[in-house]
Amino acid sequence: MEQTREAGLYTRRFGPKPETGAPAAVLVHGLGLSGRYFVPLARRLAAEDTPVLVPDLPGNARSRGAARRAPDVGQAAAALAHWHRRLSLGPTLLVANSVGCQVAAALAARAPGLVSRMVLVGPALDPDVPAWRQCGALIRDAPREPLSLLGVAVSDYLFTGPLRCAASFRHALRDAAEAFEANLARIRVPTLVVRGAGDTIASRAWTGRVAGLVGDGRTAEIPGAAHAAHYSAPDALAELIGKFTAADPGGSA
Template identity: 75%
Template sequence: MEQSTQAGLFTRRFGPPPREGVPNVVLVHGLGLSGRYFVPLARRLAVGGATVFVPDLPGNARSRAAARRAPRVGELAGALTRWHRGLGVGPSLLVANSVGCQVVAAFAARQPHLVRRVVMIGPALEPGAGGWRQCGRLLADAPREPLSLLGVAVADYLVTGPFRFVASFRHALRDAAESFEGHLARVAAPTLVVRGAGDTIASRAWTRRVARVVGDGRTAEIRGAAHAAHYSAPAALAALIEEFTSGGRA
């Protein structure tokens, strides 16, 4: 793994240096977190020959100083665009978890030429579900995740800070109510929507709806995993992604 700062964002890179002919993957984390919980999946994908980039979004974790306040979802998508252009790579496979799916939906809707395919893992937040209900779903999911993930998440939340976390949560709720589905409808790239079978945050009905709203969507479910399937079941998810990118139906 190599670490650097690109366009103001702390970035991890796995696999070979970016070059023409080598597929590149961008992993986008969820609310208040860092890219650390994507490391198991990044390593699996890099073994397959891909160049994998894992940024910390502005205002979060090691990119906290990149924003003076908690950015809105659209601002995060704009920062991701500037960061991606700075990499100088071609269209990417974008893989996102939770609220990161809202960021990627906005990014893909605005910058379709930078997107090869999209994978959404446990897309959140679900429109129509209020803040307290979403918090209840998050608390219900916590016991279903590996203890090591909870340690990573708590450390990241502390670095990001409680005030920024709350502000980011409010921004994400507003985006879910006003913009998320509209952005999804403008995603033209083939999209795989994945959920862990034990996910209490992204329901089966909602993930199926996401797959119907995007232009070319399909779904998959991973047994024995919850909201962060990329962390608890990286091998299973990497296999789904590899099948999906090779043209399979997952």
Template identity: 70%
Template sequence: MELTTRGGFSTRVFGTPPRAGQPALVLVHGLGLSGRYFVPLARRLAAQGPTVLVPDLPGNGRSRAAARRAPDITRHARALAHWHRRLTLGPVVLVANSVGCQTAAALAAEHPHTVSRLVLIGPALDPAVPARHQVLRLVEDAPREPLRLFGIAVSDYVVTGPARCAVEFRHALRDAADSFEARLARVQAPTLVVRGAGDPLASPAWTRRAALLTGDGRTAEIAGAAHAAHYSAPDATAALIRKFTADGPGEPS
């Protein structure tokens, strides 16, 4: 099922349709992509009963026309907050990958009432890593991902457009340098930071630091996966999320 709110904000819906105040999971994609690469995980999570919503952020994928220019991290977070209000959702479990983790951290910090739990998968960009090295790490990750994911990513980058992708990357670098860590420190929701064991972008040291910055953070690692662990290992990722959402505050996962 696909749902489009005012302004062309496209959302894939899995499981039961969203209803006012109903618990839901929201999956937030990375830079230049759409929600398509979250479909395997969304299907597994929805199979257990909850509503799973996978929006294409404004300027990306099916929501490309919703933004005339590539939004920065703050604008993406504001757009998500507005989308949340229009759907009259209660606090959601927010799951994000890569640069989507910066958007998720901004939403959780600026609009804490919208997020009950936060899951960051391969959080990027590491503020301590220079831009050139970030690009090299992304190139290093490519052959570690499933071939089908490479096809999805290339298709999404073409739809979003190379120029917009480049602008989004600059926005993300600026946010990583100026705001990402400060926003993580303001997150009130219990947080799980996940990395694929072979992820060259989100190092063990950075994922530990990201978790420690939050008020109630913990980490997990998925063997045999790289940066997009939710795509290459959707069953393991879904199991971690289900266990995390079942745990009480402060309980180890």
């Protein structure tokens, strides 16, 4: 793993160095977190000679200094697009988790030329679920995740800061109510929506709805995993991603 700072965002690189205009995979973390919990999946994707980049979004963890306050979803997507262009990446595979799916959707809707396909893992937030129930679902999910993930998450939340996490949650709720579904409806790239079978946050009905909103969506479920399936079941998710990218014309990412 190589660690760099690109366009103000702390970035982890795995696999071969991405060539200008060539495809790569970009992994987008959830609210208040860093890209650390994507490392198991990043390593597996990179083992197939895929360039993999995992940025910390602005205002989060090691990119905390890239924003004076917690950016909203649209601002995070704009910063990610700027980062993408500075790196001269070709259309990429976006793999996102939780609220990171809202950032990925905003990016794909606003800058479609930057994205070749998407994988949304445990997309949040369902606009029909009240905020207090979303928080309750997160609490119920915690015991279903590996203990090591909880350590990573707590450390990242403290690094990002509770006030920024709270502000980011408010921004995410507003985006879910006002823009997320509209952004999904504008997406035409092939999109795989994945949930862990034990996910208490992204229900089967909601993931089906997300897949139905995009122009070319499909769903998959990983047994034995919960909300962070990319961390607890990286081999299973990497296999799903491999089949998904191989099934679509245009090469693998």
